[in-house]
Amino acid sequence: MVKYYETSTIFQFNWEQVAQGFWRRYPNPHSSHVISEDTISREIKDGKLYSKRLLTKTNRVPKWGEKFIKHNNVKIIEESIVDPKEKTLTTYTRNLGYTKVMSVVEKVIYKASDENPQWTIAKRSAWIESSVFGFSRAIQAFGLERFKKNCIKMSNGFNYVLAHMFPLTAQMMNPSLSQMGFADKAGEPMIRLSHAAEDLQHSFQDKAEKMKDAAKKATDLAKQKAGSIQTVYASD
Amino acid sequence: MDHREHMNSLNDTCNELKNQYDKCFNTWFSTKFLKGDTNDSMCASFYSVYQQCIKKAMKEHNIELHDAQINHLETDKEKMPQS
Numbered sequence: 001m002v003k004y005y006e007t008s009t010i011f012q013f014n015w016e017q018v019a020q021g022f023w024r025r026y027p028n029p030h031s032s033h034v035i036s037e038d039t040i041s042r043e044i045k046d047g048k049l050y051s052k053r054l055l056t057k058t059n060r061v062p063k064w065g066e067k068f069i070k071h072n073n074v075k076i077i078e079e080s081i082v083d084p085k086e087k088t089l090t091t092y093t094r095n096l097g098y099t100k101v102m103s104v105v106e107k108v109i110y111k112a113s114d115e116n117p118q119w120t121i122a123k124r125s126a127w128i129e130s131s132v133f134g135f136s137r138a139i140q141a142f143g144l145e146r147f148k149k150n151c152i153k154m155s156n157g158f159n160y161v162l163a164h165m166f167p168l169t170a171q172m173m174n175p176s177l178s179q180m181g182f183a184d185k186a187g188e189p190m191i192r193l194s195h196a197a198e199d200l201q202h203s204f205q206d207k208a209e210k211m212k213d214a215a216k217k218a219t220d221l222a223k224q225k226a227g228s229i230q231t232v233y234a235s236d
Numbered sequence: 237m238d239h240r241e242h243m244n245s246l247n248d249t250c251n252e253l254k255n256q257y258d259k260c261f262n263t264w265f266s267t268k269f270l271k272g273d274t275n276d277s278m279c280a281s282f283y284s285v286y287q288q289c290i291k292k293a294m295k296e297h298n299i300e301l302h303d304a305q306i307n308h309l310e311t312d313k314e315k316m317p318q319s
Contacts, residue, residue: 037243079309092309
C-alpha cells in the first residue's frame with residue numbers, strides 16, 4: 001500500500017534563479033530541522049549535472065510511533081539532475097534506512113511556468129509507504145500530513161533564500177511576499193500557496209466558518225433569551 | 237542575519253572543506269554551467285579533499301555507503317506516478 005500525493009508550487013523567480021537557489025536553500029529560518037548537508041557525488045553526463053547530496057534532519061515522531069523509530073535523526077539522499085539546455089531541474093529524495101517503517105520518496109521537477117516564463121513551477125510527487133503490520137495505515141496517514149506541512153515550510157524557506165539572493169526580482173514581486181523574504185515572518189500565509197497549503201487553508205476556513213456559525217447561533221440564542229427577558233420585563 | 241550562513245557537514249571536521257567547495261561550486265554553477273560551459277575542473281581540487289573527508293565521516297556515522305550511492309532517479313528503481 002502506497003499513498004501517492006501530487007502538488008505544484010509557483011516560485012516568482014525564473015528557472016535560472018531557482019536552479020541557483022536550490023543549492024543554497026538551506027539554511028533558512030524554516031529549516032531548523034535540517035542538521036547537515038553534504039555533496040557525496042557529482043558529475044557531468046551528456047551536458048547535464050548529476051548530483052547526490054546527503055541530508056540529515058531531525059525526525060519528530062508521535063508518541064505511538066516511538067516504538068518503531070528510536071533514532072531521532074533521519075538520513076536523506078537527494079539525487080538531482082540539472083539540464084541547462086531543456087531548463088529543467090529534477091530532484092528525487094528518499095530516506096536511508098527505516099524504509100520498512102516509513103519510506104518517503106519525493107520527486108520534484110522545476111521548470112519555467114506556462115503562465116509566466118519568468119516564473120518557475122515545481123511539480124511535486126510523493127510516495128509514502130509503510131510495511132509495519134497493523135500500523136501501516138496510521139503511519140502513512142501521519143507521514144502524509146507531515147509531508148504536507150513540510151511542503152509549506154519548504155516553499156517558504158526556498159522563497160526566503162531566493163528573495164535574499166535576488167532582491168531586485170523580489171522587489172518586483174507581490175510586495176507582501178518580498179517583504180516576507182526580508183523580515184522573517186515565519187508561518188505567515190504565502191501569496192502563492194501550494195495545493196497542500198491551500199488544503200490546509202480550506203480546512204482552517206471551514207473551521208472558521210463553523211466557529212462563526214456557532215458564534216452566530218450563540219449570539220442569536222443570547223439575543224432571543226435577552227429578548228424574552230426583555231419581553232418579560234416589558235410585560236411587567 | 238538571524239540565521240546560520242552555511243549548512244554544517246555531517247561531521248564538523250569537514251565544515252571548512254565543505255564551505256570552500258560549496259562556495260566554488262555555486263560560483264561555477266552560476267557563471268559557467270548555466271552559461272553552457274560544462275568543464276567542471278574549476279572546483280576539482282576542493283571537491284576531492286572534501287570527498288575524502290565526508291566519505292570518512294559517513295563511515296564513522298555507520299552510513300551504508302553502498303545504499304547511499306545507489307542511483308534511483310532515471311533507473312528502474314524510480315517510482316512512477318500512480319504506481
